[in-house]
Amino acid sequence: MKTIKVGLVGFGTIGTGVAKLLLLEKERIALRTGCDVQLVKIADLDTTRDRGIQLPEGMLTADYHEILNDPEISLVVQLVGGTGIERTIMLEMINAGKNIVTANKALLATFGEEIFEAARKNGVSVAFEAAVGGGIPIIAAISESLAANEIESIHAILNGTCNFILSNMEENGSDYAETLKEAQRLGFAEANPAMDVEGSDTAQKLAILSHIAFGTRLDWKDIPKDGIETVSGIDFRFASMLGYSIKLLAIANRTKGANGVADKLELSVCPTLVKKGLPIAAVSGAYNAVSVVGDAVEHSFYYGKGAGELPTASAVVADVMDTVVGRTKITFDTLNLWNPERKTGENIEIAQAADVTGHYYLRVMVEDRVGVVAELTQILASAGISISSCVQVAAEDNMVPLIIMTHETTEGAVLNAIQAMNGLECVKSETVRMRIYG
Amino acid sequence: MKTIKVGLVGFGTIGTGVAKLLLLEKERIALRTGCDVQLVKIADLDTTRDRGIQLPEGMLTADYHEILNDPEISLVVQLVGGTGIERTIMLEMINAGKNIVTANKALLATFGEEIFEAARKNGVSVAFEAAVGGGIPIIAAISESLAANEIESIHAILNGTCNFILSNMEENGSDYAETLKEAQRLGFAEANPAMDVEGSDTAQKLAILSHIAFGTRLDWKDIPKDGIETVSGIDFRFASMLGYSIKLLAIANRTKGANGVADKLELSVCPTLVKKGLPIAAVSGAYNAVSVVGDAVEHSFYYGKGAGELPTASAVVADVMDTVVGRTKITFDTLNLWNPERKTGENIEIAQAADVTGHYYLRVMVEDRVGVVAELTQILASAGISISSCVQVAAEDNMVPLIIMTHETTEGAVLNAIQAMNGLECVKSETVRMRIYG
Secondary structure, rough: EEEEEEEEEEOOOOHHHHHHHHHHHHHHHHHHOOEEEEEEEEEEEOOOOOOOOOOOOOOOOOOOHHHOOOOEEEEEEEEEEOOOOHHHHHHHHHHHOOEEEEOHHHHHHHHHHHHHHHHHHOOOOOOOHHHHOOOOOOHHHHHHHHHOOOOEEEEEEOHHHHHHHHHHHHHHOOOHHHHHHHHHHOOOOOOOOOOHOOHHHHHHHHHHHHHHHHHOOHHHHHHOOOOOOOOOOHHHHHHHHEEEEEEEEEEEEEEOOOOOOOOEEEEEEEEEEEEEHHHHHHHHOOEHHHHOOOOOOOOEEEEEEEOOOOHHHHHHHHHHHHHHHHHHHHHHHHHHOOOOOOOOOOOOEEOOOOHHEEEEEEEEEEEEOOOOHHHHHHHHHHOOOOOOEEEEOOOOOEEEEEEEEEEEEHHHHHHHHHHHHHHHEEOOOEEEEOOOOO | OOOEEEEEEOOOOHHHHHHHHHHHHHHHHHHHEEEEEEEEEOOOOOOOOOOOOOOOOOOOEEEOOOHOOOOOOOEEEOOOOOHHHHOOOHHHHOOOEEEEEEOOHHHHHHHHHHHHHHHHHHHHOEEOOOOOOOOOOOHHHHHHHOOOOOOEEEEEEOHHHHHHHHHHHHOOOOOHHHHHHHHOOOOOOOOOHHHHOOHHHHHHHHHHHHHHHOOOOHHHHOEOOOOOOOOHHHHHHHHHHEEEEEEEEEEEEEHHHOOOEEEEEEEEEEEEEEEEEEHHHHOOOOOOEEEEEEEEOOOEEEEOOOOOOOHHHHHHHHHHHHHHHHHHHHHHHHHOOOOOOOOOOOEEEEEEHOOOEEEEEEEEEEEOOOOOHHHHHHHHHHOOOEEEEEEEEEOEEEEEEEEEEEEEHHHHHHHHHHHHHHHOEOOOOOEEEEEOOO
């Protein structure tokens, strides 16, 4: 039986799960790979915290060079987040000829080309199923199982923190601030939740998915994104009344030109009203889900835990097993990801942020006086935005929430209209905007 | 660029979809595999019917030997159903050294060992993603993406015909016979729907999934199964009242022994009351879905079109692409499926049909007279079955539907009790039994 020695960099939540699976399920892994997969070294700056797992003497070190410089370690599981020293570690490991399994989406979304170029040069592979969707095998699904398809759209819940907060607000009628606190108390949100709640984490994952599905090459920061901080209880009440749930959706949507041929690719991350009855509308708590439409497979949907020790470790260890048996290398060579020369047959242009189309939900908090609706609708008309429905409810504290649902329009037109509306004297707070799906 | 010549046996619905993808999306497939995949021959007894696709002169033949005897054809897509001549064709193709991609679940569920033994002997691979769940990549998910897991349970909707009928009955309040006719008219049910509505097709697919997930070796006919013919409108009304939908579920469930260690594997195919709110309860129409719980990944869920020309062809062509690039061969060698020597680390015993545990829904149609409920509940008590709830509604035509929900009991106890109840003079028609999930 072939022996593969594995090093693990990063002994946090996922790292602990990976160590548990590799050490405690060694026999299972051996039976299913035909290899003796040996975790031999774990590097983490914190070598003292109790992670609830007993490691053999000498396995844990604070110095990743012990992995880097061990020529017997041919596979490195890289689970430290961030794009600073983590980038250096990644490149050093690759240049030392080690195959990589990683969950670091920020690194791939930011330095994908550099990392994959180094891997190609060194004849090693990089696997990253755990970088998007935790335990959901969405990377394998899009890049292998749906390989015969032209992907038409992806609508995905990719951040468990946001989904936990939004579904708790929906179920309990609580407001954003108190729900965030509750999420932090339960460990579903970081002390500094900015990367999650502002949509950056989701945008990085969307950048990775759209690179695989559509061959896009873009800076994830160029994906227009809105976070969930402005969503309030009142939005859930209106959404529910109109038959919608609210989710932070990553959307990649191929628009069709006049001749029905794929035209542009629209990317966005935005709180979205999702029609109840769609599978993705029912996703609650810290779950993730991805809805993919392909030209052959039609609608397919994938759902699972998007984070957590063992669910994410399940994806990491699957990548380890794929690497060990040789499947990863084939996929890596065939897909040719993050290669400027990569050809997918797509050649699709990414729509400018301002040109991204959609139906929108707007909540404008206005003064309770005559003529307000006329002023607002005049602005929308000037922006060329057609209203599909408009709801106004009784005033509270002299403030009236006015809900406007639009027909199809563009992100640019909506942002311009919002700017104009926010400038009106009768508009009392920032107008909230969401997309509508379904 | 490497050239791979492909032969296709079976030019029905899926075969037509496969031919369309291989012929019309040649460039896409070449870019994603690095190979020139050439469909060179299609064999089908019907060489005249118009399938809506223009084939090159000479491609279609009535004689599969033209594929068998062409040494340049290294990959055969086998899409004829059945287990007679289809078994012969399969073995002949394998013995001629051709790699196989198939959607024939009956053949695998019945002659898996013989076919895989022949493939191992000839150094070729057999891929069969399309045999279960149509466009859902459930074979890849369980055998690759979830490979680090011990699978704890599978609950699946695997037959689009049954799900179409059940969800239409639920939505329209129509009865079984008229809904079946409608399904036949729309092409969602065969003229002879027995294999589908009696649960055989689902049992074959469950046998394949449980072989992959648990290493089980059993005759699919030994899986206890009930069809959907006895489900009536009244059941949907009761189910809805109690917060359930009704689905034909394939269930594989690992029970835990006293020490919490996996004890036995319970397999069944049965109309099931599924708690609303679970993702699988929301699956309607001709869709399939699979809910998988693994010890690491926890709950994961996969959903897509379970049948149809292009959705199933999507899975077939993904297998072709996997075979062409070499991934299939690795998976085939590593998984070692349908090999009596195969070891999965599971060694789990299959529960006898009578010992399969569950909560049950019983609908007993009784005479409207004094003492009937006492007689029935006496039978259940004698069988050791504890009642969790009991609902009786007003009589219609002197018949009273009595609904009994049980606490956990066994299939054997329930069948015995039903037999005893059906023998009572006050019981006016066969008692209907379903399982309860969630």
